[in-house]
Amino acid sequence: MSNNPPTRTGILVSRLQDIVGHEAVLTAKCDLAVYECDGYTIEKNQAEVVVFPSTTDQIVRIVKICNELQVPFLARGAGTSLAGGCVPVGGGVMIGLSRMKKILEVDYPNRFALVEPGVVNVWLSNQIKGNGFHYAPDPSSQGACTIGGNVATNSGGPHTLKYGVTVNHVIGVELVLPNGEIVTTGGAVEDMPGYDLSGVIVGSEGTFGVVSKAWVRLTRNPEAYRTLLGVFETVDAATNTISEIIGAGIIPAALELLDQLILGAVEQAFHFGFPLDAGAVLIMEVDGLNAGLDQEASKIEAIAHKNGAREVRRAATEAERLLLWKCRKQAFGAVGRLAPSYCTQDGVVPRTKLPEMLRFISGIATKYQLKIANVFHAGDGNLHPILLFDERDKDQLQRVLHASHEILDKCIELGGSVTGEHGIGVEKLDFMTKLFSADDLNMMIRLRDAFNPTNICSPNKMLPTAGACSESGMVSQTKPNRRAAL
Amino acid sequence: MSNNPPTRTGILVSRLQDIVGHEAVLTAKCDLAVYECDGYTIEKNQAEVVVFPSTTDQIVRIVKICNELQVPFLARGAGTSLAGGCVPVGGGVMIGLSRMKKILEVDYPNRFALVEPGVVNVWLSNQIKGNGFHYAPDPSSQGACTIGGNVATNSGGPHTLKYGVTVNHVIGVELVLPNGEIVTTGGAVEDMPGYDLSGVIVGSEGTFGVVSKAWVRLTRNPEAYRTLLGVFETVDAATNTISEIIGAGIIPAALELLDQLILGAVEQAFHFGFPLDAGAVLIMEVDGLNAGLDQEASKIEAIAHKNGAREVRRAATEAERLLLWKCRKQAFGAVGRLAPSYCTQDGVVPRTKLPEMLRFISGIATKYQLKIANVFHAGDGNLHPILLFDERDKDQLQRVLHASHEILDKCIELGGSVTGEHGIGVEKLDFMTKLFSADDLNMMIRLRDAFNPTNICSPNKMLPTAGACSESGMVSQTKPNRRAAL
Structure with a gap:
C-alpha cells in the first residue's frame, strides 16, 4: 500500500473534527495567524490547531484527546488580554470559546446570571439593563472581551474602585480540569462550604483548566450619578486630591486621571472640550441614591478646589456623562495620534x-x-x-x-x-522573582500542580520556570508593544 | 544507669520548652481540658501538648519539630468556633495563638492594619474608632473571637449583607506552611499578581497551615445610621418583606429576623420592649451618608407596611440602637432561659x-x-x-x-x-458528599495537598476521608450541642 502513516497532527485534527465538525477546526497557516497573539503583540506563536467547541462535553473530549496525544492546550476568549496570556507559546491546541456565547439563565430575585465563557462582557449588561441591573466589572475593552477571559485575568475597570474586580462578582464556575474532569465550584448560593475554589480559579490566567460556565452577580443600577471633571494645573495637585478624597471617607464609583499629553490626543479625537493647557484632569464619579449625591459631590468639589483645581465641572446631561466616559475608555485608541x-x-x-x-x-x-x-x-x-x-x-x-x-x-x-x-502572562514572568520569595513561588507552583499537575494546560505562563530569573541585561517583559485599548 | 529512655512525649515537650520556655507549654490533664473542644461541645479530644508561641519564628520551629517527630498539630484562636474546627481530633500539638495579639501597624491613608492572629476582633475596631474607622466583619462573638480564627472560618456577622465576609477584608496573610516554610500572600497593595493565595487560605479552616499575620482592610464608619424594628404578625410576612426589600435594590447594612420564641427569651433578658405577641420582628439597618438615609428608611417602612407590618419603629437614639444590637448579638445566650x-x-x-x-x-x-x-x-x-x-x-x-x-x-x-x-469542621464532614461530586471533593483534596501534603496539619477536618459517606442511620453532624452565642 502506498498510504503514508498518518502524522500526529493528522490524527489530532481528525479526532478533533470528529468532535466538533470540520468547520470548527482551523489548521491553515493564514487562519492560525489570527490567533497567534493577544494585545501584547511582541510575543507571537501559532497553535497547531484552533478548535471551537460549543458545549462543555466537547471541551472535555478535546482535553482528553490532548492528554492522550500529549499535546498542550489553552483556552482563548476574545484575545483582548494585554500580557500574552493566551499566546500558545508551546504550540498545541487552542480552544477558542467564541461559540459558547449563551446567557443560560438570569435570576433577578437571587441576583445572578449563568453564562457561557464566550459571552461578551457588555452583552450581559445590555440584556439586563431594562430590568435595572448591570454586570459591574467594566474593562475598557468591555465591548469585545468575554466573561471567560475576564475570569482568567480577574479583570477590573474604571468602576473597580467602588464595585470590586471580577473575583468579587463571580460566585461559581464550572471548570474542565486539564485531565478532563469537570468540577463545579460555588454556584447560585453564595455560602458554599469547602475551600474557595472559585476565588482561586478567578485570576489563574487559564493555567488551571478551561472555565466552561460562570455564575456571576447582577448589580442593581444606581438611582443616580454625579460625574465631575476636575481641572488641575499640575499632576501633583490632581494626585493630592485623590489621596484627600479617599482619606475623607468618600469612595467614588470611579476616579480616573488623564494628564496633559493624553488630553491633547483625546481632545483631537472626541472634541469634549478638555482644557489643553491643564496639567491633568480627574474624572470623578459618585453614584447611589439621588438624595445623598449632591452632598457627596460638593465635598469632592471642595477638596479639589482646596488642592488648587482651576475648575470643577459637573456633567450636565447623561449624554455629556457618556461622552466623558467614551473619552476615557477610548483614550488608548487616541494615543495613535501622538x-x-x-x-x-x-x-x-x-x-x-x-x-x-x-x-x-x-x-x-x-x-x-x-x-x-x-x-x-x-x-x-x-x-x-x-x-x-x-x-x-x-x-x-x-x-x-x-x-x-x-x-x-x-x-x-x-x-x-x-x-x-x-496579569503576568508571558510578558512579566521574570518580575515574579522580584516580587515573591522562592517559598512563595514554590507554593504557587504546588497550587498550579493541584489543578494542572502535568502542566499540559497553558504551559510557561504566569510562573517562572526554574532558573528563569535572569540577572543579566533587559528582561523580555519590558519590550514595548502596541496595545489594544485598555 | 537507672534512667529510662525519654518517651516521645517527653522529647516533644522538652524541645517545645526550649523554644517558648516552660511556662508556655501545657501538659497537665486539667490544663489540656480547657482546650479539648470549641463551641461544638459534642466532639472533644485532648491534645498531647498545648504550646503558646509569641513569634512567627517560634511557630516555624514548633512546626518543624512536629514534622521531625511526626506529631500532628493545629492552630487555635479563642475557641469560639461552632463546628469543632479546632478540636485536636488526632491528639498531637495544639498551637495556641493567644500570645500573638499585637496590632503591628495601622495605616490610615492606605486603609489597612497588620495584625497578629491572636488579636481579638473587637480590639481592632476599638483601637481605630477614634479615627473614624472599624473592621467590618462583626461576628456576634466579636468580643472574644480572634482575627486568626475569623480568617480560618471566613467569619461573617450581621453586617455581612452589605460589607461582605472576612475574605472581603483580608488583603494578605503570612502563613507558616505545614512543612515550616513561610509564605506571604498579598499585603498592603491590593493588586498583587500570581494566584490569589490569600483568598483560598481564608476559610480553609486551619488545614493549610498556621496564619501568623494578616493584613486587613479598615472600613470608614458610616456618617449615620437608621435602625428600624419591623413588627409582623407572622414569619411569612417578615420573610416576604426581606425578599421585597432586596428586590427593590436596597442593600441594608443588616437585616435580621427574630421569631416569637426567641423574642420572649430576649425580652426577659434585656427588656427592650419587644411585643411578645408578634410572630416575628425584623431588625433593619441602613447606613451611609446622612442625606440619603431617610429616603431609604422610608422605602423600607413602606415595603414592611405593604407586607402587613403592624408597626415599624425607628431607634430614636444611639443608646436605643446599641440596645437593639445587644439583644440580637446576645440572643443565643438568652436561649438558656427557654x-x-x-x-x-x-x-x-x-x-x-x-x-x-x-x-x-x-x-x-x-x-x-x-x-x-x-x-x-x-x-x-x-x-x-x-x-x-x-x-x-x-x-x-x-x-x-x-x-x-x-x-x-x-x-x-x-x-x-x-x-x-x-464551617464544616468535624461536625458536618459527612454532608460534603451530599453537596459535592466526587470530582469536586477530589479537587479540594488535591488543593489541600498542595499546602498540606502529609496532612500533618489539622487532619480529619473539613473534607471527608475516603468512604466516609455513610448511608446508614444518623450522621454525627446532626448531634445537638450547646452553643456559644453566635
Missing part, C-alpha cells in the same frame, strides 16, 4: 505614593528623552504610563526598554507591584 | 426560598413535637434554627437529631447548603 508606537506599562503603587511615582515617571521621561502620557485608575493606585516612540528607531526602542524597566522597579520599591490588572 | 439544652443549626437557602424554608421548619417542629426558635441573618438567607430540648431525655434527643437532619437536607434540596458561616 506617535507611531507606544508601550503601555501597568504598575501599582499604594495610593499615597501616587504623587511620588508620577514625579518619578516625569523624571524618567526627561532622563530618557521620551514622551510619557498617563491615563489611569487613580483611585486604585493603578498606573498606566504610556511611553511614546517610533519602533523603527532602535535607539528610541532601547530607551523605552530601559525606562519601562526603571518604572516597574520603582513600583516594587514603593511597595507596589508590576501589574494591576493585565 | 430550655436546658439547645441545638443550633446553620443552613443557607436562596433568599427567595426563605418563606418556604421557614414554613418547613415550622412543620418539622410540629412533626417532632419540638420547640424551634429562629434568629438569623435573613438578608443572606442564612438560617439558625435553634432546636430546644432537654438532653437528659433520650427520646427528645433522638427527635432533635432527626429534625436537624431533615432541616439540613431540605436546605440542600432548595439549592442551599449546610453551613453559612460556622
